[in-house]
Amino acid sequence: MENDAIQLRDVSRVHGTGDRAVTALDQVSLGFPQGTFTAVMGPSGSGKSTLLQCAAGLDRPTSGTVTIGGTELGGLSETRLTLLRRDRIGFVFQAFNLLPALTAEQNVALPLRLAGRRPAKAEVREVLARVGLSERARHRPARLSGGQQQRVALARALITRPDVLFGDEPTGALDSRTGREVLTLLRAMVDTDRQTVVMVTHDPVAASYADRVVFLADGRLNGELSGASAPDIAAHMTTLEAAPC
Numbered sequence: 251m252e253n254d255a256i257q258l259r260d261v262s263r264v265h266g267t268g269d270r271a272v273t274a275l276d277q278v279s280l281g282f283p284q285g286t287f288t289a290v291m292g293p294s295g296s297g298k299s300t301l302l303q304c305a306a307g308l309d310r311p312t313s314g315t316v317t318i319g320g321t322e323l324g325g326l327s328e329t330r331l332t333l334l335r336r337d338r339i340g341f342v343f344q345a346f347n348l349l350p351a352l353t354a355e356q357n358v359a360l361p362l363r364l365a366g367r368r369p370a371k372a373e374v375r376e377v378l379a380r381v382g383l384s385e386r387a388r389h390r391p392a393r394l395s396g397g398q399q400q401r402v403a404l405a406r407a408l409i410t411r412p413d414v415l416f417g418d419e420p421t422g423a424l425d426s427r428t429g430r431e432v433l434t435l436l437r438a439m440v441d442t443d444r445q446t447v448v449m450v451t452h453d454p455v456a457a458s459y460a461d462r463v464v465f466l467a468d469g470r471l472n473g474e475l476s477g478a479s480a481p482d483i484a485a486h487m488t489t490l491e492a493a494p495c
């Protein structure tokens with residue numbers, strides 16, 4: 251659809267060749283509408299991470315097309331793809347991937363420095379305030395809790411004002427209370443700033459913060475729920491996990 255921040259059309263991703271070929275994604279067509287929060291769920295090995303990596307331009311599909319903000323990625327050189335990713339995509343992972351020697355504000359400023367920009371202090375402080383960490387700007391990661399570290403990683407992903415923020419199990423390493431804080435923050439970004447968020451999760455409660463949950467099984471889309479409760483999401487997951495391989 252026209253208001254999709256990202257579109258995948260017939261995307262397949264095969265790893266390896268011959269006898270060893272593994273189809274991680276099989277003809278997936280899916281759009282992520284701007285200003286919405288999508289959760290991606292499915293059993294282990296169902297292709298969730300591959301889907302995210304292809305949608306974010308971190309991995310190239312074997313066939314099919316990915317379009318980000320109207321630009322089809324297939325035709326781009328590695329350099330152009332890197333630039334487009336830097337401008338339009340934010341990514342957070344289960345492991346926060348902060349640089350331990352840098353303070354929170356230095357970690358947050360890093361993407362701008364890598365883009366050759368001298369970050370304005372106000373800009374860094376503003377995004378740290380958005381994740382509720384104004385008081386921790388000078389702290390190194392070791393002095394922050396897991397939830398605080400993930401919020402620094404979120405601020406770092408947001409400093410470039412990405413069209414889409416991706417999270418691959420962003421609450422997977424957090425206890426449930428801290429995880430909920432991060433989810434509430436993601437939800438607020440969608441509601442307040444019309445940020446587009448796409449998140450892989452194992453947790454039906456985490457997925458219930460999303461507007462829509464899409465399910466994968468064996469690399470294929472296998473159902474979708476909108477505005478679903480955690481029990482409804484858990485019930486759908488049970489049907490996928492019981493399915494024969």
Ligand code: ADP
Nearest residue numbers: 265272273274293294295296297298299300301
């Ligand atoms: P999920 O995130 O849902 O656990 P993945 O996207 O990581 O699933 O993996 C989907 C399938 O692709 C799995 O069978 C996995 O073993 C395989 N796969 C993923 N990455 C690679 C790779 N680099 N080389 C070979 N196989 C891979």
Ligand code: MG
Nearest residue numbers: 298299300418
């Ligand atoms: Mg994964």
